[in-house]
Amino acid sequence: MPEALLRVESLDAGYQGSPVVRDLSLHVDRGEVVALLGPNGAGKTTTLGTIAGLLPCIGGAVKLDGEDIGGVRAYKLARRGISLVPEGRSLFFGLTVREHLKLAETKGSLQRDQLLELLPELSKCLDRKAGVLSGGEQQMLAVGRALVSAPRLLLVDEMSLGLAPVIVERLLPILRRVAADIGAGVLFVEQHVSLALEVADRAYVLSHGRLVLEGAAADLRGRRELLRSSYLGDAAVAAA
Numbered sequence: 066m067p068e069a070l071l072r073v074e075s076l077d078a079g080y081q082g083s084p085v086v087r088d089l090s091l092h093v094d095r096g097e098v099v100a101l102l103g104p105n106g107a108g109k110t111t112t113l114g115t116i117a118g119l120l121p122c123i124g125g126a127v128k129l130d131g132e133d134i135g136g137v138r139a140y141k142l143a144r145r146g147i148s149l150v151p152e153g154r155s156l157f158f159g160l161t162v163r164e165h166l167k168l169a170e171t172k173g174s175l176q177r178d179q180l181l182e183l184l185p186e187l188s189k190c191l192d193r194k195a196g197v198l199s200g201g202e203q204q205m206l207a208v209g210r211a212l213v214s215a216p217r218l219l220l221v222d223e224m225s226l227g228l229a230p231v232i233v234e235r236l237l238p239i240l241r242r243v244a245a246d247i248g249a250g251v252l253f254v255e256q257h258v259s260l261a262l263e264v265a266d267r268a269y270v271l272s273h274g275r276l277v278l279e280g281a282a283a284d285l286r287g288r289r290e291l292l293r294s295s296y297l298g299d300a301a302v303a304a305a
């Protein structure tokens with residue numbers, strides 16, 4: 066069996082040596098879209114930050130293509146194909162869309178045409194400053210910037226933050242296109258559970274820093290009660 070693109074094994078992650086995520090194991094394959102779900106404070110952002118090298122791995126292992134990358138700095142992981150779209154987008158409001166994309170270019174970048182095929186709505190606002198874009202356009206730009214480097218693993222933290230569900234419905238399918246068109250693995254955090262399960266192949270649910278549920282998105286879509294109880298913290302780990 067080929068090695069998973071990303072494999073997290075018994076990960077403990079947190080701050081100042083104190084874990085807030087404990088004993089987490091998950092994997093993402095190439096071309097796969099995986100949702101990381103769970104209530105506020107469950108440890109989703111901490112997990113993404115640790116995979117991206119922004120936070121130290123306190124225990125366990127994070128492997129990319131079978132190689133342990135725990136402790137490797139974020140900028141090095143970016144060069145090795147891990148790209149993070151952070152919560153809050155981190156855009157420069159005084160720079161245009163084109164300037165954001167230019168700044169993200171590296172050797173082996175996606176061709177601009179290919180990027181705009183993935184995110185056609187960006188082509189209409191290339192010369193507008195990020196500060197005047199709508200929330201949805203800003204989020205597209207944040208994803209576009211992360212895609213410029215043609216990542217192998219795209220990590221996306223709460224794309225939908227502050228956006229109306231109708232906009233989120235337009236945004237989330239981009240992740241599916243990223244996986245299909247550039248073959249990247251995608252791990253995304255999302256609060257809109259139903260919408261996330263429409264787009265994802267599989268999902269993991271964290272609660273209080275622990276994995277409480279995992280399974281195929283198609284199965285989880287039909288198990289509302291189990292999902293609800295996992296959010297409330299009273300479900301045992303279940304493989305759907």
Ligand SMILES: Nc1ncnc2c1ncn2[C@@H]1O[C@H](COP(=O)(O)OP(=O)(O)OP(=O)(O)O)[C@@H](O)[C@H]1O
Nearest residue numbers: 080085103104105106107108109110111112152254
């Ligand atoms: N910089 C920090 N220092 C110490 N503790 C932190 C820090 N950031 C987050 N935490 C704590 O870690 C826990 C997990 O937070 P995290 O942001 O990973 O959760 P989350 O699932 O992403 O939640 P949300 O949906 O609210 O963003 C929380 O208890 C939070 O208070």
